[in-house]
Amino acid sequence: RDVDKVDRQDDRAAARLFSAATLGFVLEKHGSRLILASCLFVMGDMVDGWQNRCIPHITRIRMALRARFFLMAWRAHVLAHPQYSLEVQFISRESFDIFTFVCDALVLLIVTxxxxxxxxxxxxxxxSTEPCEHVFGCMRQLKRDFDIADFLYFIPKLIIHLSGKFGVLSPEEKENATAAGYHHTYFDTSDIDLPVLATWPTDSDIESVSLAAAQEAEQLLSVVGIA
Structure with missing residues (x-):
């Protein structure tokens, strides 16, 4: 399903792509594809920086900055070599803008x-948009093709649908009962660490991990011949 007749809204397929198992498979079976392994590691860490329930915020900043520095250095390398093209040797402009925005947003959110x-x-x-997607999934069960007037009219029924029907479901069933392809995880609090999530880095901490993230990005790129 991840290759043939792909469900482009299958969140779990995306999660599997960035899993440790996938990275391990690439390194074991396709050890020469180091740029693929590097991208899976860096971008997977960027996603984990948003989704992880227990890591410190300073670690999230390190993950986000590593991904940003990795993308910036890769792009700069392509631009510095006239024989290369951003359209061929780099990700799309839209993807670059989205990824850098995601990195910046996480750092700014923590600082805020x-x-x-x-x-x-x-x-x-x-x-994130996850709760909105969940609500829209429920709304589509009530009326598949709806407009803003329908949404406002259905709010009482939507609240009952969310609070009543979901009240007897497990967290995982709640996450996935409303939209085929979606895999909502915002209900998942199984390993949440609230004291860690309320601990804030200092400016010196951020400066330190920024330097470390830049060094890590440089090391990852040097492995694939980008210096």
Whole structure:
């Protein structure tokens, strides 16, 4: 299903792509494809920076900055060599913009919470479109083709549908009962560590991990001949 007749809304296929098992398979069976392995590692870590329930925020910043530096250095290398082209030797412009925005947004979100909401834990996976997608999935069960007027009219029924029907389901069933292809995880709190999520890095911590992230990105790229 991940290759033939692909469901382009299958979130679990995307999760499998960035899993440790996939990375291990690539390294074991296709050891020469180091750029693929590097991209899977870096981009998977970037996603994990948003989705992980228990890692410290300073680690999230390191993951995000490593991905940003990796992409920036890769792009700069292509631009520095006239025989290369961004259209061939790099990801699409839209993907680059999205990935760098995702990296920047995570860092800024952590800094914002640190400066303005230090008493509250930051749950970055809730700062996403996931809950909206879940609600829209429920709404499509009530009326497949709806407009804003329909949505407003159906709010009472939608609330009952969400709170009543889902009340007897397990967290995983709640995540996936409303939209084929979607795999919602924002209900999952199995390994959440709230004290860690309410611990904030200092400016010196961020400066330190920024340097470390840049070095890690440089090392990963040097393995594939990008210096």
């Amino acid at each position: 919470y640190c400066n303005y909401f230090p008493r509250y834990p930051l749950l970055p996976w809730l700062h």
